[in-house]
Amino acid sequence: MKVPLGEVTKQYHDNQVEIDSAIRAVVDSGQFILGEPVKKLERDIAELSGARFGVGLNSGTDALLLALVADGIGPGDEVITSPFTFVATAEAIVLAGAKPVFADIDPSTFNLCPEKAEDVITARTRMIMPVDLYGQMADRDAFCAIAEKHGLKLIWDAAQAIGARFQNKPLGAFPGSSTLSFYPTKNLAAAGDAGMITARDARHAERLRMLRHHGSRQSYLHEVLGYNSRLDELQAAILRVKLRHLERFNAARAEVSRLYRNLLKDLPLILPAESRQGKHIWHQFTVRSGKRDALRAALDQAGVASMIYYPVPLHRQPLYAANCAGLDLPSTDEAARTVLSLPIFPHLGAARAHRVCEALRANA
Numbered sequence: 001m002k003v004p005l006g007e008v009t010k011q012y013h014d015n016q017v018e019i020d021s022a023i024r025a026v027v028d029s030g031q032f033i034l035g036e037p038v039k040k041l042e043r044d045i046a047e048l049s050g051a052r053f054g055v056g057l058n059s060g061t062d063a064l065l066l067a068l069v070a071d072g073i074g075p076g077d078e079v080i081t082s083p084f085t086f087v088a089t090a091e092a093i094v095l096a097g098a099k100p101v102f103a104d105i106d107p108s109t110f111n112l113c114p115e116k117a118e119d120v121i122t123a124r125t126r127m128i129m130p131v132d133l134y135g136q137m138a139d140r141d142a143f144c145a146i147a148e149k150h151g152l153k154l155i156w157d158a159a160q161a162i163g164a165r166f167q168n169k170p171l172g173a174f175p176g177s178s179t180l181s182f183y184p185t186k187n188l189a190a191a192g193d194a195g196m197i198t199a200r201d202a203r204h205a206e207r208l209r210m211l212r213h214h215g216s217r218q219s220y221l222h223e224v225l226g227y228n229s230r231l232d233e234l235q236a237a238i239l240r241v242k243l244r245h246l247e248r249f250n251a252a253r254a255e256v257s258r259l260y261r262n263l264l265k266d267l268p269l270i271l272p273a274e275s276r277q278g279k280h281i282w283h284q285f286t287v288r289s290g291k292r293d294a295l296r297a298a299l300d301q302a303g304v305a306s307m308i309y310y311p312v313p314l315h316r317q318p319l320y321a322a323n324c325a326g327l328d329l330p331s332t333d334e335a336a337r338t339v340l341s342l343p344i345f346p347h348l349g350a351a352r353a354h355r356v357c358e359a360l361r362a363n364a
């Protein structure tokens with residue numbers, strides 16, 4: 001029995017009739033850009049996130065960039081973020097013209113460590129951008145307190161955390177804005193690229209809507225320098241169908257995580273820490289092992305897929321290393337050396353999850 005890392009087509013086959021008719025309705029309407037499905041999806045996601053508004057964009061990367069630009073971040077500004085994330089987090093900061101400043105992570109949750117972030121604040125720091133890695137929200141209380149104390153803005157890279165909670169509160173219940181990605185492997189998955197920002201108030205939402213549409217509110221009148229970054233209607237229509245099943249899909253992931261936790265607890269692996277403060281949505285189930293590379297090769301031999309998110313932390317990437325000389329981030333380096341993400345997706349099922357555990361038991 002082979003076990004893949006994911007099965008992106010299963011969510012389609014599960015809801016094929018609904019998704020096909022949603023696609024047909026868009027194609028029939030001829031309204032491919034900024035129509036009804038996007039508006040409705042924005043309302044649905046805002047509601048799910050406890051935010052006042054949602055603004056649909058063409059990717060999670062653009063969501064980060066436009067959120068930065070809308071908050072006036074640009075040349076001369078420093079933005080503190082995690083070095084242990086997908087590259088887009090830092091890329092957006094550089095594209096906005098600002099400088100990413102990396103601080104070490106908390107070794108138990110893999111999220112940016114609030115104390116370490118506070119240590120690197122300078123006179124140029126304007127914002128902190130924590131990442132909700134693997135589906136677990138970064139410490140909202142600690143970061144909000146630091147931001148308030150130092151007068152800093154906050155953007156939360158929640159690309160991996162739709163539906164997560166912190167002290168039973170959803171993403172939009174906190175200061176700052178959250179950015180989401182609907183990349184095909186994310187918990188809420190489009191059939192292509194798509195993203196969204198949760199907006200704080202009507203003015204913020206209006207500014208984001210202008211930025212995504214060539215800096216324009218009214219056709220052919222351009223007030224600010226903008227982008228072409230709209231969420232397209234086909235993706236929105238597909239996402240609206242899948243959104244109705246998100247809670248069920250996230251619950252199925254949580255079931256797999258309980259099974260893994262039970263069956264792996266006596267193995268020489270460090271299991272992912274679940275903060276008592278929050279609800280994890282298990283975008284990834286990531287263990288740590290001192291012999292990670294050998295373990296991964298053995299799993300591969302046994303037909304069990306696994307992945308390293310992320311093998312090279314951002315401060316060691318060729319693009320950023322020159323600006324990070326002498327930067328010592330031991331918990332980040334340790335994580336990059338030891339982490340291994342196991343298959344976890346809504347349709348994995350108990351039989352295949354057991355197979356993953358047997359392969360680990362034979363090799364860990």
Ligand SMILES: *Cc1c(COP(=O)(O)O)cnc(C)c1O
Pocket residue numbers: 059060061062085086088089131157159160180181182183193194195
């Ligand atoms: C996926 C992801 C992004 C980028 O989202 P895209 O939709 O692929 O552009 C940004 N940050 C994190 C943490 C991600 O996982």
